Amino acid sequence: MMRGTGSRSRIARRAAAVLVGLVLGVLTVPLDLAAVAVSPLSPRPVRAMTAFAGQRLRTWYGAQPPAGPTGHRATAYLVVRSLLGVLTALIAALIGAGVVVTTGIAIGAATGSAVPVFDAPEPGRVTWTTVAVLAAPGLVLGYLAVQGLFGVVGLEIRLWKSFARPGSGALEQRVVQLTATRAEVIDAIDEERRRIERDIHDGVQQRVVALSILLGRAERETDPAGQADLRRRAIAETGHILADLREVSWRIYPAMLARDGLRSALEALADRTPVPTHLDYRPTRRPPRPVESACYFTASEAVTNVIKYAAAQRIDIIVSEADGMLRMQVRDNGRGGADPAGHGLTGIASRITALDGTLSVDSPVGGPTIIRVEVPCA
Structure with missing residues (x-):
């Protein structure tokens, strides 16, 4: 009843x-x-x-x-x-x-x-x-x-x-856009592979060679004090190699991003950045993994550009979610003048476009530079 x-x-x-x-x-x-x-x-x-x-x-x-x-x-x-x-x-x-x-x-x-x-x-x-x-x-x-x-x-x-x-015209435009985006993504992946190869060749490989030389000298050294000094230098060089390998692995795909999500990865990025970086992360639920990956690498590339070129004293990363869109803003108070057509920004724009998102760069000469990203996350 x-x-x-x-x-x-x-x-x-x-x-x-x-x-x-x-x-x-x-x-x-x-x-x-x-x-x-x-x-x-x-x-x-x-x-x-x-x-x-x-x-x-x-x-x-x-x-x-x-x-x-x-x-x-x-x-x-x-x-x-x-x-x-x-x-x-x-x-x-x-x-x-x-x-x-x-x-x-x-x-x-x-x-x-x-x-x-x-x-x-x-x-x-x-x-x-x-x-x-x-x-x-x-x-x-x-x-x-x-x-x-x-x-x-x-x-x-x-x-x-x-x-x-979408209508037939929109579908045709979408096909053209996806074709162009696919080519851009392939170029970006190839460029990233070349950069990783350079990092390994110019960084890790050179340190491994230096380590092998130190170990060889330590074997030939007969003086105990000199041998101990060479071993200490070899241990220090091993630490540098591990740090370089961690840096390369973070550029490929940080394990923290897959394990703990975008917020933790951005917090780690902020901690590793020499420029004071402030994170304001507002979403209460975890976005889809492709969205997390695209936003993280966008923030990473933007922060790298700030460190290299902007001479900034502060970076702000703001992440929010509304109306089924994940929005991220990376802002710095550097000298400005960032080129949206530059290879790095073009590569991350391809990542965002592939997810039906948008990326805009506002960087007048004298600053500030603001990179805005919107990605559907429904």
């Missing part, structure tokens, strides 16, 4: 939520049309109303729609959605009129009074026979009207999904 009561309660709450969503859909029709009217002047109202429509589908209809339409497709979506809102208002008006007529007929049959809404201005014209004759078609019409309202819900969800899909 309690299970049946709980089921009915859930159905009632679900129906009430859907009705609230339908009412909001009707009330926002003027706002949708106003956003469409001003879209040639500013796209922001269209974006705002489209975002509200998506939130309404999630909150009141319980749907999980994909990312919403953009550009001209968002404007077209609002136009068609407004028509659905008008249709909802008409169905609701028919239901309201049916309720008024049904109530008047029932009262007239019970009291014998006139029923003007049913074209029966004289008392006694409406009887229970009249009610019995009209009951069956009234129930059918009421059922169809209610089904029409719930049909609008399905239409709204399908409408959102239809306009959220």
Whole structure:
């Protein structure tokens, strides 16, 4: 018995939520049309109303729609959605009129009074026979009207999904963009491999050679004091080799990033940076691994550029999340003048673009330099 009561309660709450969503859909029709009217002047109202429509589908209809339409497709979506809102208002008006007529007929049959809404201005014209004759078609019409309202819900969800899909022109542009991004990523990977090879050849390999020389001299040395000194130098050189190997491994892929996530990796990056670096990390959940990797290497490349060229006294790394986007900002107070077309920045831009993200560089001469990144993380 309690299970049946709980089921009915859930159905009632679900129906009430859907009705609230339908009412909001009707009330926002003027706002949708106003956003469409001003879209040639500013796209922001269209974006705002489209975002509200998506939130309404999630909150009141319980749907999980994909990312919403953009550009001209968002404007077209609002136009068609407004028509659905008008249709909802008409169905609701028919239901309201049916309720008024049904109530008047029932009262007239019970009291014998006139029923003007049913074209029966004289008392006694409406009887229970009249009610019995009209009951069956009234129930059918009421059922169809209610089904029409719930049909609008399905239409709204399908409408959102239809306009959220990119058009042929957007798909063609996306293919071109992915082709270019793939070539850029391949170039960036090749350049990174060459840099790792240089680091190993010019750093680790040279230190290994120096270590082998020290060990060879220690074997040939007959003086105990000289032999002990050579061994101490060899131990110190071993420490330098381990430090260089750790640096190379961090450039390839830091183990902390895979194990502990983006926040821990950025904290370690800040600790290892000679320039005072301050991290403000706000997301409460861990982003997808590809997003973490792209953002970490973007921050790492930006910090490396600051150390090499900017002569900055401070670096700020700010990471936040909103509207399904992970946003990162790397800011320094150096001399500015960073070239967005430089090889390093181009390489990290390819990483971001491959994830449907965006990267922008604002670096006027004299500073400050701000690198902004936005990556979808839904």
